[in-house]
Amino acid sequence: MKLRFPFAALVGLLVLTGCPDKKRAENAETSTPAAPKLPKAPVFNADSAYAFTAKQVAFGPRVPNSKAHVACGNWMVAKLKGYGLKVVEQPFEAMTFDGTNIHARNIIAQYQPQAARRVAIFGHWDTRPFADNDKVKKNAPMDGASDGASAVAVALEMARVLSQQPDSLAPNVGVDFIFFDAEDWGHDETTQADLKNQLAGSSTDSWCLGSQYWTTHLLPANYKPEYGVLLDMVGAKGGVFTREETSRNYARGPLDKIWNTAAQLGYSDFFRFQDTGGITDDHVYTNKAGIPTLDIYHYNNSSDIFPAYHHATTDNMSIIDRKTLKAVGQTVLQTLYID
Numbered sequence: 001m002k003l004r005f006p007f008a009a010l011v012g013l014l015v016l017t018g019c020p021d022k023k024r025a026e027n028a029e030t031s032t033p034a035a036p037k038l039p040k041a042p043v044f045n046a047d048s049a050y051a052f053t054a055k056q057v058a059f060g061p062r063v064p065n066s067k068a069h070v071a072c073g074n075w076m077v078a079k080l081k082g083y084g085l086k087v088v089e090q091p092f093e094a095m096t097f098d099g100t101n102i103h104a105r106n107i108i109a110q111y112q113p114q115a116a117r118r119v120a121i122f123g124h125w126d127t128r129p130f131a132d133n134d135k136v137k138k139n140a141p142m143d144g145a146s147d148g149a150s151a152v153a154v155a156l157e158m159a160r161v162l163s164q165q166p167d168s169l170a171p172n173v174g175v176d177f178i179f180f181d182a183e184d185w186g187h188d189e190t191t192q193a194d195l196k197n198q199l200a201g202s203s204t205d206s207w208c209l210g211s212q213y214w215t216t217h218l219l220p221a222n223y224k225p226e227y228g229v230l231l232d233m234v235g236a237k238g239g240v241f242t243r244e245e246t247s248r249n250y251a252r253g254p255l256d257k258i259w260n261t262a263a264q265l266g267y268s269d270f271f272r273f274q275d276t277g278g279i280t281d282d283h284v285y286t287n288k289a290g291i292p293t294l295d296i297y298h299y300n301n302s303s304d305i306f307p308a309y310h311h312a313t314t315d316n317m318s319i320i321d322r323k324t325l326k327a328v329g330q331t332v333l334q335t336l337y338i339d
């Protein structure tokens, strides 16, 4: 998916190894005062989200310029239109770090497009072309079941459920599902030191090409949601989501709202009150564009801050767990109903 900011990640690890128990205890005190009762929200169906994940994986790796990529994008557009959302596609061309010219598209789907107050749900739908973090098959294609497909699946299920609600049970906000392409074809210096980054600028900017394009060509024009939620790797068994540095700095209010909602729903095993370092992901660019955005991504408590399946062939359906999909989907869906 993305590189970490080396220094920020180190700080996060120091916090982590410094006094984890104390940190948790302090945060537990601030997060457990009697919270107001949650407003009624629809049920997020984890079986449906699981099926959406499997469907994407069944297309094959959704690598830009491949048939599977085009077919999966078409399927997503048809699904979203089928739910009555207003769908706009944003095609673009881009050059990747290894000199490949790719044909890509961002997909934007609006629920309640007339609503003035809006929330953005972001995710990337492409698959990394190589499993460079794999212990053995470093150049093999990968399924991207959690890294890519799970986030799209959670967003699609939210769209499906919202589209079925009668007006009396609709949230007060409109929701924009924005699926970025070409997030994951970046240069990883730790695994690809033998390859040269052919792009100008830092190798960090070789990631997130879809969100970089979108934030410089905003669609809808002048788009200004109240906040954005980026989903990335939200489907694996034992998923853990921490309070990432850029999210804390730019979207503290929505971050607190989501983590407190998760606690009220009983999902604190997934949503941890633990501060961790910043990572490079699409939210870096949406925050730069003035949209306060937090990142819900699978954090791993180890020297490598990403889980073992990250950019490896093990990122396949065998690691996908309905419980994780449910925890993320129900929490974010519920939060849309809290003003």
Ligand SMILES: [Zn+2]
Residues within 6 Å of the ligand: 001, 002, 128, 147, 184, 311
């Ligand atoms: Zn990735």
